Amino acid sequence: MASLHLEGTPKTPHVNFDHETGLLELKGRSIPENSIEFFKPLIDWVDKYGRTPQHRTALHMQLEYFNTSSSKCILDLFKKLETIRAAGNEVTVLWHYEADDEDMLEAGEDYAGIINIPFKMILIEEADSTQG
């Protein structure tokens, strides 16, 4: 199946879902007024991916901000992955957060407590000035 690629905007995240590698990525911010509309194609894609998933699937969540209406949609996305895992596949959520952003870490912990998927909390290293 085709990969799903969306450029980030000031209100929506960069999306890169790749069926070939089983690597799913959400990066940036998710603060749209209509989150359900934005997330529908993402959730539909994961639903379809679940019919022929890779043995290993990793979802990288690297969000700077997300609003509460996105938080319900993110949960729905995780639930689709939970189903894929329940079918005997390996699924991991890698939840990235910045050192000073304890709120984002807590948000990840909240999801980890609700969803039956292993979460890895990943501290984002300070950007190295030499890397431009």
Add this chain to the structure above:
Amino acid sequence: MLEKIHDLYDTLERQRVLLSFKGDLTEDLITALLGIVEKKLPLIDGDARSRKRVFNVVVECLQNLYHHNANMKVKDGMPVPTKDPHGVVMIARTDQGYSVLTGNFMAGAEVEGLRSHLERINNLTPELLREFYREKLADGTYSKNGGGGLGMIDIARKSGSKLEYGFVPYDEDNAFFSLNVNVTT
């Protein structure tokens, strides 16, 4: 009218207002207002976490204003319908941090429900507030506006202080709802 602009300037200056807007709200306008707030964020005193919290609260307050709106405004002292959501927002500096104020008309019939929701939130400790948030998140239902009933809980969590609110009844069907969120930085 002319001297009023000086009074307005003087009031805004004394209240240490960063941004204020009153009028019809569209998605594009909210995007623009958030853009302005974001540009001003680096000027906000406090650490990166505080700046994120201020931005988060502004996002939620503006989206509440947009979605939970009776589409009414006041004309000659009485509420009249508007095409778009309508309201007022003001962000001001305070001694403890920032104050995010919003106001809009809402259905009179929904006042008691909102009041008890806000009272409940204000009575919870930060730990219980987090638990309440988790509970609401996990129940998997969406409210009629597409949210999950999480907005006010999140606002309270990020602000670190009690929500201040009030309702001004206009007639049987309409009340004006005011909210002041103090974000401690």
